[in-house]
Amino acid sequence: MALIKLWLGGLIAHRAVRVVGVVAGISLAVSLLMALGAFVVSSSVSMSARAVSAVPIDWQVELVPTASPSRVETAIKKAAKIQALHTVRYAQVAGLVASPGKTTQTTGPGKAIAFDAGYAKDFPKEVRLLAGKLDGVLIAQQTAANLHVRPGDTVRIKRVGLAPASVVISGVVGLPDADALFQGVGLPKQAAPQAPPDNVLILPEAQWMKIFDPQRQVRPGSVRLQFHVRLARAQLPANPEAAFVFVTGAARNLEARVAGQALVSDNLGARLDAVRGDSLYARVLFLFLGVPGVALAAIMTMAVTTTNAGERRRERAVLRTRGASRRQIVIFAASEAAFCGILGVLIGMAITVGFPALTGHAPVMPDGLSLALSCALALGVVFLALVLPVLREGRSTTIAASRAAAPLQGTPLWARTYADLALLALAGLFFWQSASTGYRIVLAPEGVATTAVDYKAFISPALFWLGIVLFSLRITRLALRRGGGVLTAALRPWAGALAPAVSAAMTRQSFRLSFGVAMLALAISFAVSTSIFNKTYNGQARVDAELTNGADVTVFGSTDRPAAAYFNRLKALPGVASGATMAHRFAYVGADLQDIYGIDPATITKATHLADAYFVGQSAQSVLEILKRTPNGVLVSQETVHDFQLTLGDTLNLRLMDMRTHQYRAIPFVFVGVVREFPTAPKDSFLVANAAYLAQMTRSSAREDVLLKAKGDPAALAGRVKSLLRDAPSLRVTDIGQAAHIIGSNLAAVDLRGLTGIELSFAAIMAASASGLLLLLGLFERRRAFAVLNVIGSKPRQLAVFIWSEGLFVLAGGLLFGVAGGVVIAAMLVKLLTGVFDPPPEVLAWPLDYLVTIVGFAAVSLAAALVVTTRRASRSSADLLRER
Structure with a gap:
């Protein structure tokens, strides 16, 4: 234990940069994964809550003429916990007649309904007063227009099989939920929805019974009774999938209890049925956007350790020459991995909880699953990065080989087999297949109480993401190894007479430089694809709300x-x-x-x-x-x-x-x-x-x-x-914000601002790390080479030419491949997630301010790394050599 403490203390004191790099990568991956999980849960809960609040009548239970209302009411209360239950009476009318002036107006068939006492309090969205008062007989707006009547006028009701009855109008009302209020209860799902009647009267219950009870005796089928039910919201699960299963199960229980006595229309279950598919869309959306960021943070953590792999090998060689056993070396590596992993998880949790609050959003609390996955990710990454190389060295690696500055680099297998080109071709093939066949990424089979995700849609962007990284490695390696003349010519305006020497030095560093280009391209592509998709998504959500509302503000008359x-x-x-x-x-x-x-x-x-x-x-x-x-x-x-x-x-x-x-x-x-x-x-x-x-x-x-x-x-x-x-x-006035809330259970209305802020901030940090930290670590690895240049009389400006040339090459290559790859990935995401948008976007939206900021972050970070390296390289050779 004492040796472990001594080892960790030495790392913190003398190798702080590499420790910070590993911990930073772990914390970024952990915090993004936790935020991802938290937003998946919160978005599903939010969508479910909005969907439930938008359903005015959960169940409509229509009694058959011979049923006992008290028995059906008892069955309803046994099937689920009830928040409100009221009766609504319906009667068919042969027509309505009014003579408001010198002419007589007559309508076709319609409905006369009555609500019991307290209905308006528990179901306030069913009736909206437009003129007059709510006490007395109410007439629907369209019916009033057809008859040319207003409050105070008399309307004759042509009853079915009986003489007409006259009523005096007290008010004109709108019926915002007329489709549900007059729907055909008990119709199969595949049946076409019934249009609400054009002519509607609403009577007080006592007056309705006086007028239409005689009609019930003559024509029983022309009069019916419904129970309108609102379930207790506290009993509903927060997850829309679970809420759908609960509500539909309770509705089926009620159907079994009232079989032969009543029919049930499960409005709430139908709404949740749509939302559960949207909930899975949200999960898929977050996976598409968040998982590449988590993978990028993990890859960058691996890259940090790869950058100073030579230094780590030499440290292990020194330990072995001083008598350390292989078991002790493995323990030292494992202790470093555990220290970095635990510290990364703790910092990641702090970022997850604290960062949204700093940006003005609600704090995000990670759930148990996200926390467990984060710990597993942290331990897995640090094990692969720090422990596995030690185990792989085995007994076959000699101390002399371990002390070598770097292992020989041949052509990797993927390059010899052209795996990058194959991956890009397969990505294009899968994308074409998915985008051209009218697929749906979220499936909800008829009659099945669960939804599923067509995970094949993930294949094309994943293959393209991996393929573009390998392709950038291939192109930069070729440019450095075989494009010496072109590279020298490109460097001459900057390097002058040193251009051939700088070109040769960069060629010898082709593996490290191409790796830096690939890492920066990954970070930039993640930032570009995420920002373009989010900009397009947010713009299309507004289009959807404007389509629903009509404009920013709409006045309906x-x-x-x-x-x-x-x-x-x-x-x-x-x-x-x-x-x-x-x-x-x-x-x-x-x-x-x-x-x-x-x-x-x-x-x-x-x-x-x-x-x-x-x-x-x-x-x-x-x-x-x-x-x-x-x-x-x-x-x-x-x-x-x-x-x-x-x-x-x-x-x-x-x-x-x-x-x-x-x-x-x-x-x-x-x-x-x-x-x-x-x-x-x-x-x-x-x-x-x-x-x-x-x-x-x-x-x-x-x-x-x-x-x-x-x-x-x-x-x-x-x-x-x-x-x-x-x-x-x-006149009814609505604004686009109200429309966005009304369609809030639809996926295009999911508020991604909190997650977007975290993702884009992380993308900026990753871009800065990829351009600055990795280059800094790589250049620090070459301190001895810079010391040699100092010994032979190189001037600070000449050293700067070598260092800045490499940095600018990494920046240019990373931006080129990153922007190109990010745009293509964003286009793929928009096309593959067409079901998110209603209507689909016409073009991609470009967040130019954010993209300029990302490039600025990367450039500033790279410049800072180059300045620090240049100053260190310009120190006396004795000081530099003494660090070895």
């Missing part, structure tokens, strides 16, 4: 209360860069009711971004030009084109409501383009047309929605807009 009436006042608000109006109506394509948006093709892009990926076969600009040239043109969603077998140029007769007669009539449109996505539009079926033609044909120039682009903070602008519209409660 209705045909009878259009937001465009306030457009000029809204544009004059501080913080508004530009704006546009958009009509939003409904049209029948055959029997299918779809959203139709009326736009001005010349101004719509002033308020929102239209990506080329939104359209099929044409750019956004060309589609807008075609629509502008074709007044009666219409863009049709891809799903509608497929469902109705449409061909470009077809005439579509869409049925739209004439706003004067309130009757639907056929209006001809020309199909001019296919659209995948459009701001504020649903994901499936919709139409886009010219607002002017829409206004002419429907005899209403109303523009229901207003899109605003913000100069600064969209949330602040949204606040000013709400203040301006405080007297218009029917």
Whole structure:
């Protein structure tokens, strides 16, 4: 033990640089691995929490006409812990009639529903008051527009099989969750979703029962009862996969308990089913981004030990000449490995916990698995770097051989077999196969309660990463060994008459210099690929949120209360860069009711971004030009084109409501383009047309929605807009931040800023280490050679030429291969993770400020190493030789 303490003390006192290098590499690898594990867990938990909070009704349990409500309610409470449970009554109506003026308006079939007492408190997102008050009979916004009624007007309900009943309207409301509220309970998953009814009344429960209990007696099938259930959130597991299994298991338990009495719609399970796939996408994303950094830190740790391998061999030779046994030498190496490994783990944990707080993010606490993997990584790396070479020396290595300055370097096996070129070719082949076959990296087989990752997608970037490193080694070795004339010519403006000597010296150091180029290329490629991907990812997350919200700030109105009436006042608000109006109506394509948006093709892009990926076969600009040239043109969603077998140029007769007669009539449109996505539009079926033609044909120039682009903070602008519209409660104002939160369970909305800050900071440190520390250690290994140059009369400037030439060669080669490799890897990641983006990005986003900073870090670190080495090399030869 005393000898071990003496050995470690000597290392710290006299070999501090190499100890610091090993510990730094270990701590970087450990901290990045811990942060990676912590963010994988936290992102899954965050996605699950957001998904759960976005589901207003967890279960909808619909009773059959002969079922006992009390028995079904008891079964629900036994199946899971319940936070809220309320009854909702539904009744079919044959139509609604109103005579608000001199004309009488009549609608088609609809629904009349009633909530029990306390429903609004536990399910506040189901009803939004637009006008009037919530006490009494409420009418849906679209129904009020169809009937031309307002609070205080009378509506006659055409009951099924009975005489009409009259009610007085108290308020006009919106139904944000109408799709779920009126969904078909018990339908198979593969069934097409049912559109919510166009005409809806909401009655107080007592009034509903008075009007529709008689209808139940006459037509039992026209009246139904549902229980709306919210589960106790505390019982749900934090992991979305586990939460999905728990919720679906409880729902199946309930189905078994109420078999023959009720049907169950598991809305929460369906939402978690989607999120569990996104959760695995997040895990894959973090692996793609983080694991190369962990591997790079481990490789750099190995590189630090390789750089001073000759010094270590000579130290072991000295120990053997002084009587140390091989067992003692192994113990010394193991003690150094244990010391560096433990210290690296401790520092890595401190960095993991403390670094996010320093950058303004929440502290990251490593979980048990990450900690265990980090310890295993640290011990494995230091064993391979420090202990394994000692064991490999064996008895066959003589003391004289150990004292040699460096072992003979032949052509490695990978170079003789052209493994680098083979790896690059295989990477291209696997990438082509994955990217061209419409694959999905995350698989969720139908009916299976677990998701899986297609790990074959990892093959191509991994092969390319390894191949580009070996390829950089090959090219730099060839340039140094066979390009002497070119190298001499390149060095002559800098080295002058010393160019041939410097070129020859660099050729003799080809292995060390090519290794330095490869390490710097690895660090730079990691920084470039990570930064480009993160920039693209963050930009696309904003595009996704803007697509959902429509613009930075959007004001949603209705045909009878259009937001465009306030457009000029809204544009004059501080913080508004530009704006546009958009009509939003409904049209029948055959029997299918779809959203139709009326736009001005010349101004719509002033308020929102239209990506080329939104359209099929044409750019956004060309589609807008075609629509502008074709007044009666219409863009049709891809799903509608497929469902109705449409061909470009077809005439579509869409049925739209004439706003004067309130009757639907056929209006001809020309199909001019296919659209995948459009701001504020649903994901499936919709139409886009010219607002002017829409206004002419429907005899209403109303523009229901207003899109605003913000100069600064969209949330602040949204606040000013709400203040301006405080007297218009029917208008709904949303900003892009709200949209990002709503889609927060989607992978593209995962907040990577914390992990990104750590990754990019580590990348900068690794680039600086690769360019500075490794070169410094390598040059320190050659102190005796510099001493010889001093003895023969070399001047400090001549020594500097030798040293700086090598440094600049490493920097130039590392930047060349690192940037090229990083760009290719980033492009591969974006393509392979297409499922992350909705829509896919058009081009890669370049974080130029960060890339310039990375290059600056590497250059400054290298310059510092060269300055230190030059000063040490210029010392007297006696001092240098005395260190040996």
